[in-house]
Amino acid sequence: MLPTPNLDHLTADDYEHVYEPAEDTFLFLDALEKEAEFIKNRVKPTICLEIGWVAFLIIKQSLDHRRSGSGCVSTFLAQLIGAGHAYINPYASSITYKTGMKNNVLLDPITTDLMSGLLPRLNHNVDIICFNPPYVVTQPGDVNSPNMLERAWAGGIDGREVIDRTLPLIAESLSSNGVCYLLSVTDNKPNEIRQIMLHEHGLSSEVVLSRLTGIEKPSILKFWREPLI
Numbered sequence: 474m475l476p477t478p479n480l481d482h483l484t485a486d487d488y489e490h491v492y493e494p495a496e497d498t499f500l501f502l503d504a505l506e507k508e509a510e511f512i513k514n515r516v517k518p519t520i521c522l523e524i525g526w527v528a529f530l531i532i533k534q535s536l537d538h539r540r541s542g543s544g545c546v547s548t549f550l551a552q553l554i555g556a557g558h559a560y561i562n563p564y565a566s567s568i569t570y571k572t573g574m575k576n577n578v579l580l581d582p583i584t585t586d587l588m589s590g591l592l593p594r595l596n597h598n599v600d601i602i603c604f605n606p607p608y609v610v611t612q613p614g615d616v617n618s619p620n621m622l623e624r625a626w627a628g629g630i631d632g633r634e635v636i637d638r639t640l641p642l643i644a645e646s647l648s649s650n651g652v653c654y655l656l657s658v659t660d661n662k663p664n665e666i667r668q669i670m671l672h673e674h675g676l677s678s679e680v681v682l683s684r685l686t687g688i689e690k691p692s693i694l695k696f697w698r699e700p701l702i
């Protein structure tokens with residue numbers, strides 16, 4: 474069993490600016506651990522991408538570069554797969570980089586909105602995509618709140634505004650052998666997400682892990698293109 478990445482270097486001040494790992498983060502780590510053999514032996518990933526540490530528009534990088542996440546999931550994935558893989562991560566957070574270094578893995582953060590700065594170069598080339606998105610149901614448009622911490626969790630209508638923008642990008646970027654892990658909660662209508670991925674993008678899916686956490690029931694959905702070798 475892999476230990477949770479060491480986050481001792483993060484301070485209370487950091488968490489004023491980035492999303493503090495919570496139950497959803499840890500459910501994600503548990504799902505990746507459950508998938509470890511499959512990822513290592515079947516997917517054999519070269520390019521792994523985690524969406525959701527910082528990102529947004531590059532033009533805002535100088536203002537927002539520390540906001541959003543701690544590097545916990547990417548660090549865990551890097552440790553799980555082992556050294557020597559190319560890492561492309563769409564967040565410019567120095568915290569993500571530091572979390573990798575603290576845990577002896579080299580992460581390569583990129584600041585972009587979702588994965589827009591990486592496409593079309595990465596079309597059908599990404600082997601693993603992880604995304605713990607902003608999923609909480611809020612007022613429409615809250616996903617663009619000027620408060621960056623709010624943007625880390627505010628998902629707009631059905632908590633789906635960011636998720637829905639991501640679905641076609643996942644389909645576009647997954648390699649033939651690739652898999653995507655996406656967290657969603659009951660409010661996000663995960664079955665509807667799975668139907669969209671199947672009927673609009675031809676991706677099969679299953680629930681890897683779900684857990685009741687307070688009033689929410691987050692699940693980790695897994696998507697892949699048939700036939701998975």
Ligand SMILES: C[S@@+](CC[C@H](N)C(=O)[O-])C[C@H]1O[C@@H](n2cnc3c(N)ncnc32)[C@H](O)[C@@H]1O
Binds near residue numbers: 524546625
């Ligand atoms: C629920 S938090 C998860 C943070 C971290 N990955 C974790 O699991 O602890 C959602 C993350 O998505 C990021 N995010 C929101 N909108 C985004 C966008 N358009 N592009 C990239 N990341 C975005 C937020 O900044 C936030 O870090």
